[in-house]
Amino acid sequence: MSQHKTITVALAGNPNAGKSSLFNALTGAHQRVGNFPGVTIEKHEGYLDYRGYRITVVDLPGTYSLTPYSPEEIVTRRFIIDEKPDVVVNVVEGTNLERNLMLTVQLMEMEVDLLVALNMMDEVEEKGISIDLDQLERLFGSHIVPISARNRKGLDELLDHIVSVSEGRIEIRKNKITFSAEVEKAIDKIAVLLAHERELDAAANHRWLAIKLLENDREVYTQVQKYPVWVKIELALQEAITECGILHSTDPEALITEDRHAFVRGAMQECVRLPKAARASASDYIDAVVLNRVLGLPVFFLVVWAIFQLTFTLGKPLMEALAYAFGLLSETVAPHLPAGMVRSIFVDGVISGVGSVVVFLPNIVLLFMGLSFLEASGYMARAAFVIDKVMHRFGLHGKSFIPMITGFGCSIPAIMATRTLKSRSDRLATIMTIPFMSCGAKLPVYVLLAGAFFPPAMAANVMFGIYLLGIMIGLWTAWLLKSTVLKSDSEPFVMELPPYRWPTLTSVVFQARMKAVMYLKKAGTLILGAVIVIWAASNFPRSSALDAELVQEKAKIEATAVAPELKAEQLQTLEARIEASQLEYSLAGRSGKLLEPLIRPLGFDWRIGISLVTGLAAKEVVVSTLGTIFSIGHAAGETSLSQILRSDPGFSKATALSLMVFVLLYIPCVASVGVMKKEVGAWKPVLLYSVYVLAVAWIASFITYRLALLWM
Amino acid sequence: MKLSELKAGDRAEVTSVAAEPAVRRRLMDLGLVRGTELKVLRFAPLGDPIEVNCNGMLLTMRRNEAEGITVHILAGDEGHQHGWPGFRRRHRFGKRA
Numbered sequence: 001m002s003q004h005k006t007i008t009v010a011l012a013g014n015p016n017a018g019k020s021s022l023f024n025a026l027t028g029a030h031q032r033v034g035n036f037p038g039v040t041i042e043k044h045e046g047y048l049d050y051r052g053y054r055i056t057v058v059d060l061p062g063t064y065s066l067t068p069y070s071p072e073e074i075v076t077r078r079f080i081i082d083e084k085p086d087v088v089v090n091v092v093e094g095t096n097l098e099r100n101l102m103l104t105v106q107l108m109e110m111e112v113d114l115l116v117a118l119n120m121m122d123e124v125e126e127k128g129i130s131i132d133l134d135q136l137e138r139l140f141g142s143h144i145v146p147i148s149a150r151n152r153k154g155l156d157e158l159l160d161h162i163v164s165v166s167e168g169r170i171e172i173r174k175n176k177i178t179f180s181a182e183v184e185k186a187i188d189k190i191a192v193l194l195a196h197e198r199e200l201d202a203a204a205n206h207r208w209l210a211i212k213l214l215e216n217d218r219e220v221y222t223q224v225q226k227y228p229v230w231v232k233i234e235l236a237l238q239e240a241i242t243e244c245g246i247l248h249s250t251d252p253e254a255l256i257t258e259d260r261h262a263f264v265r266g267a268m269q270e271c272v273r274l275p276k277a278a279r280a281s282a283s284d285y286i287d288a289v290v291l292n293r294v295l296g297l298p299v300f301f302l303v304v305w306a307i308f309q310l311t312f313t314l315g316k317p318l319m320e321a322l323a324y325a326f327g328l329l330s331e332t333v334a335p336h337l338p339a340g341m342v343r344s345i346f347v348d349g350v351i352s353g354v355g356s357v358v359v360f361l362p363n364i365v366l367l368f369m370g371l372s373f374l375e376a377s378g379y380m381a382r383a384a385f386v387i388d389k390v391m392h393r394f395g396l397h398g399k400s401f402i403p404m405i406t407g408f409g410c411s412i413p414a415i416m417a418t419r420t421l422k423s424r425s426d427r428l429a430t431i432m433t434i435p436f437m438s439c440g441a442k443l444p445v446y447v448l449l450a451g452a453f454f455p456p457a458m459a460a461n462v463m464f465g466i467y468l469l470g471i472m473i474g475l476w477t478a479w480l481l482k483s484t485v486l487k488s489d490s491e492p493f494v495m496e497l498p499p500y501r502w503p504t505l506t507s508v509v510f511q512a513r514m515k516a517v518m519y520l521k522k523a524g525t526l527i528l529g530a531v532i533v534i535w536a537a538s539n540f541p542r543s544s545a546l547d548a549e550l551v552q553e554k555a556k557i558e559a560t561a562v563a564p565e566l567k568a569e570q571l572q573t574l575e576a577r578i579e580a581s582q583l584e585y586s587l588a589g590r591s592g593k594l595l596e597p598l599i600r601p602l603g604f605d606w607r608i609g610i611s612l613v614t615g616l617a618a619k620e621v622v623v624s625t626l627g628t629i630f631s632i633g634h635a636a637g638e639t640s641l642s643q644i645l646r647s648d649p650g651f652s653k654a655t656a657l658s659l660m661v662f663v664l665l666y667i668p669c670v671a672s673v674g675v676m677k678k679e680v681g682a683w684k685p686v687l688l689y690s691v692y693v694l695a696v697a698w699i700a701s702f703i704t705y706r707l708a709l710l711w712m
Numbered sequence: 713m714k715l716s717e718l719k720a721g722d723r724a725e726v727t728s729v730a731a732e733p734a735v736r737r738r739l740m741d742l743g744l745v746r747g748t749e750l751k752v753l754r755f756a757p758l759g760d761p762i763e764v765n766c767n768g769m770l771l772t773m774r775r776n777e778a779e780g781i782t783v784h785i786l787a788g789d790e791g792h793q794h795g796w797p798g799f800r801r802r803h804r805f806g807k808r809a
């Protein structure tokens with residue numbers, strides 16, 4: 001659509017102000033939204049068409065300040081400065097104006113075309129806060145549009161304003177706030193010096209550069225330092241520091257912030273009326289329990305435990321229903337397919353391979369619903385607060401906990417979420433713990449094995465134990481790294497707790513549906529592909545000697561004079577025996593055999609070996625491979641996979657436990673190794689780490705297997 | 713007096729903020745500047761970090777960071793020491809004050 005006129009809009013604001021919610025509401029995108037600061041860490045673009053315009057909306061990571069320290073703050077500032085969006089929409093949390101307006105003031109200083117979107121108006125009204133918008137607009141010089149991103153209120157008005165600003169029909173007055181006299185003097189002096197520097201872009205905002213220099217902004221420092229005028233500027237800066245020290249007993253940076261604060265506070269006093277008797281809110285009461293010195297930690301463990309309990313117990317009947325449906329499917333389909341190759345590929349390969357993965361859909365959806373409830377409710381930041389000291393002991397950070405919990409869903413977003421940690425060594429240590437946080441893809445393996453070998457009441461606890469083991473080894477790894485190669489000062493912990501919010505039903509349902517679709521897609525593509533490859537590898541090459549043997553033996557049995565039922569039974573055992581030998585002869589069988597000496601001490605035979613190798617593509621494939629390999633030689637729909645495993649001589653309780661531990665710990669999937677490399681920046685540490693992980697997995701499984709043999 | 717030396721329930725006014733540049737910046741951007749009033753709400757289960765209410769915002773930080781913030785204590789708010797928000801507005805025996 002080239003005839004469209006285009007507008008670029010950047011969404012800037014404090015963390016948790018609702019930028020991504022607004023972005024999603026405007027563009028129909030599905031960016032992650034969560035009720036804790038630091039959800040978005042990269043910029044995202046989206047489009048919409050409005051009144052003949054093609055509007056590009058850019059969702060930016062939240063920032064408290066425009067003097068950037070953490071990587072995501074740098075992203076935001078760079079975008080505003082370098083890409084020069086046509087309109088900057090400052091998303092402001094209406095219930096927390098004082099802090100939010102501090103950033104608005106800094107955006108004003110940049111003299112961008114600013115619009116303020118006053119978000120969360122629903123909460124503002126509910127709390128009985130009244131805001132004098134006209135006066136606030138006068139003070140800040142920008143238009144203010146009240147919206148509620150979550151309820152999609154005020155969006156058209158906001159878009160109208162965006163269009164008007166970009167057409168120049170709304171004047172942004174670009175008010176300047178006046179700082180203390182000494183600061184102003186220094187700003188003027190430096191701005192004049194900068195204006196006289198011919199090499200510097202004449203269009204640059206000299207006042208802003210001067211302010212940033214006084215604020216010790218490293219980026220601006222390096223930008224200006226290369227010009228000859230720097231010598232004079234440095235003198236002026238020195239002078240300002242001395243003057244502020246004498247007159248205000250502080251430094252220019254603090255003074256500037258105090259002045260901004262004074263301005264905001266003045267504006268608040270003029271424009272905002274809080275309800276008279278601010279009563280203790282429900283949030284305060286919940287916190288009194290959840291953050292309680294005695295109850296805090298037990299509540300934390302209870303919450304996490306409840307999620308796994310729910311995932312398993314609630315998911316179980318649904319899972320069984322699905323398993324029954326797949327059994328029925330293969331029974332009905334099998335007779336209609338020509339016997340032999342075609343039937344085998346559909347029944348043994350596709351239906352039991354893919355089916356064995358799809359069966360776990362309810363568990364996966366429930367797990368993700370539990371996690372998204374944690375994210376949306378506001379408990380996540382509180383958990384970080386409660387658990388910080390423990391994490392600190394292991395050299396991690398309370399905030400490391402958020403990516404770690406995300407890791408229970410999927411490692412990839414979790415590894416990326418570590419970007420909110422400022423110190424590199426903390427980030428690396430946290431990244432290295434994430435593969436031990438058992439991801440959703442491993443869940444089917446546990447559900448299958450725990451369900452097959454333990455009574456229902458125990459199964460959920462076995463699973464919870466597996467998760468705990470992962471957490472413990474993850475923390476231990478972090479401690480190991482932090483006390484050897486990643487030694488550093490601990491990163492400070494300063495975090496805001498958001499108010500509790502009810503997750504909306506639509507968002508929960510939507511999330512669940514999206515996860516379900518993604519899971520099914522994965523089952524239909526990656527897993528289906530893997531299943532077909534595995535089927536082929538476990539059916540070819542075929543030994544003609546064995547085929548001949550089958551024919552011979554069959555003839556022998558037919559020739560004997562026994563009862564027909566006995567004959568049928570003998571035939572079946574014979575077929576199963578030959579099929580099993582064929583499997584050993586096949587490509588998969590031979591490679592499994594090659595691996596067997598390595599994994600025999602863990603209680604695994606070559607068939608499990610194959611599934612572990614294929615599981616590197618994605619952990620669900622472990623289950624689908626078991627489904628394909630173990631169903632070879634069994635009649636279609638005869639029994640469920642868990643029954644087959646239970647009756648298999650190669651599988652015991654001890655094997656099941658050992659396999660769960662191994663799957664929990666051994667190398668994460670290929671995709672997450674790739675992301676890890678990207679975030680760490682080099683292959684070498686990632687490869688070393690993979691070796692470490694494999695070794696840990698082997699040792700832990702070995703111990704598990706031996707202990708289980710002793711005690712069970 | 714340092715913020716880290718206050719007890720749960722104490723109210724105080726900030727007199728200066730010292731910390732390494734990035735943290736100081738973050739604290740100041742969050743509204744902890746000279747003259748800001750705050751109230752210590754509670755300590756985490758293991759005694760660290762601490763939670764304060766500052767301009768209606770719930771802010772948490774480690775003792776380590778709180779040590780850099782000097783405050784001057786305002787009249788204590790005893791009823792809140794128990795950490796139960798509505799406590800002060802009632803009598804001990806459950807009657808309304």
Ligand SMILES: Nc1nc2c(ncn2[C@@H]2O[C@H](COP(=O)(O)OP(=O)(O)OP(=O)(O)O)[C@@H](O)[C@H]2O)c(=O)[nH]1
Nearest residue numbers: 016017018019020021034035038039040062149150
């Ligand atoms: N009540 C209410 N809640 C809202 C509204 N808009 C957003 N929220 C909630 O506010 C929280 C934060 O929303 P996000 O959109 O993730 O915030 P963000 O600004 O993108 O946050 P970061 O990515 O961390 O910077 C979520 O829990 C939203 O559901 C609103 O209009 N009303």
Ligand SMILES: [Mg+2]
Nearest residue numbers: 019020039040
């Ligand atoms: Mg966001």
